[in-house]
Amino acid sequence: MNKETVVSGIRSTGNLHIGNYYGAVKSFTQMQHEYDCFFFIADLHALTTHPTPQDLHGNVKQVLVEYLACGIDPEATTIYIQSDVPEIAELYLYLNMNAYMGELERSTSFKDKVRSNPDNVNAGLLTYPVLMAADILIHKATKVPVGKDQEQHLEMARTFGNRFNRMYNHDYFPEPYAFTYAKNLVKVPGLDGKGKMGKSEGEGNAVYLSDTPEIIRKKVSRAVTDSGPTSEFQEKPEAIQNLFELMKIVSSEDTLNHFEEQYNKMAIRYGDFKKQLAEDMILTTEPMRVRINEIASDTDYLSKVAKQGALKARDSAQKTIKEVRELIGFRAF
Ligand code: TYM
Numbered sequence: 001m002n003k004e005t006v007v008s009g010i011r012s013t014g015n016l017h018i019g020n021y022y023g024a025v026k027s028f029t030q031m032q033h034e035y036d037c038f039f040f041i042a043d044l045h046a047l048t049t050h051p052t053p054q055d056l057h058g059n060v061k062q063v064l065v066e067y068l069a070c071g072i073d074p075e076a077t078t079i080y081i082q083s084d085v086p087e088i089a090e091l092y093l094y095l096n097m098n099a100y101m102g103e104l105e106r107s108t109s110f111k112d113k114v115r116s117n118p119d120n121v122n123a124g125l126l127t128y129p130v131l132m133a134a135d136i137l138i139h140k141a142t143k144v145p146v147g148k149d150q151e152q153h154l155e156m157a158r159t160f161g162n163r164f165n166r167m168y169n170h171d172y173f174p175e176p177y178a179f180t181y182a183k184n185l186v187k188v189p190g191l192d193g194k195g196k197m198g199k200s201e202g203e204g205n206a207v208y209l210s211d212t213p214e215i216i217r218k219k220v221s222r223a224v225t226d227s228g229p230t231s232e233f234q235e236k237p238e239a240i241q242n243l244f245e246l247m248k249i250v251s252s253e254d255t256l257n258h259f260e261e262q263y264n265k266m267a268i269r270y271g272d273f274k275k276q277l278a279e280d281m282i283l284t285t286e287p288m289r290v291r292i293n294e295i296a297s298d299t300d301y302l303s304k305v306a307k308q309g310a311l312k313a314r315d316s317a318q319k320t321i322k323e324v325r326e327l328i329g330f331r332a333f
């Protein structure tokens with residue numbers, strides 16, 4: 001078998017939103033029958049925000065349920081929980097020795113975190129990209145399905161892998177690249193008119209896969225708009241453009257064209273536009289919502305999936321760590 005290896009993960013910090021789905025998980029599900037795939041729940045990364053043990057455990061379970069509900073097939077792929085594979089933490093330690101303060105401090109995500117959370121600038125946050133590189137390199141992956149916001153982290157993973165190769169004079173780790181089936185890496189906007197959809201971007205910004213139709217209708221109806229276009233074919237302000245981007249993702253081309261035309265003719269009624277957007281979001285998330293509710297109560301199944309995934313992931317990780325130790329010079333007498 002000469003299939004390329006795929007690795008990707010999602011932090012266990014809350015429910016999955018449609019940004020996670022269209023940015024990453026949808027590609028995962030498409031890749032699982034074509035590649036050798038490892039999908040994991042990043043619970044070590046979640047520790048940077050200091051969750052309580054109950055919250056951590058509950059969130060890991062929720063992400064596992066939602067991965068499965070999105071169609072990730074544990075028979076075709078390896079689904080596992082990051083903390084079940086201690087070899088990742090070991091590789092993280094080795095890679096940290098050649099990751100430099102300056103480059104870590106310059107990472108955009110680190111600078112964002114420092115700005116938004118000045119009271120919790122911990123070392124785990126600084127070395128977050130190193131742990132992410134360990135996640136990927138531990139399986140020697142070359143393809144990483146992620147959204148646009150992870151592009152810089154992938155560049156850092158290549159840097160750390162290449163540096164290791166140079167240091168030990170061995171062409172060991174292949175270069176991993178961000179992957180999507182779309183033309184470009186995806187950035188799904190949020191409903192607040194300001195930027196991307198995210199878990200920590202404030203109440204009402206994200207639509208979750210587990211949201212009920214009533215909640216989705218309410219969130220979309222509250223999305224930021226303006227008083228309408230004042231000239232034909234006018235450029236859309238960011239908040240309106242974002243809603244059109246969301247419609248592009250969940251609605252049919254005919255629907256999108258209809259509202260584009262209305263906007264360009266200055267005849268758009270935002271009430272109707274948002275109602276349609278909400279109904280199409282409900283329709284696209286419906287099958288996943290149903291599955292989430294079915295799977296969540298099946299503890300035996302979840303436990304079986306997690307155990308089987310941990311075994312498969314460790315098998316691959318142990319092979320890499322054994323070789324890495326040998327290259328570094330940890331050898332038996
Ligand atoms: P996380 O948990 O923030 O997000 C998980 C995945 O969802 C994508 N995503 C989005 N895509 C498009 N539009 C959005 N609004 C949007 N919001 C989130 C993210 O790009 C990501 O692909 N560091 C990672 C988790 C991780 C990882 C890894 C990923 C840890 N180790 C190794 C790949 C490989 C993170 O915090 O993603």
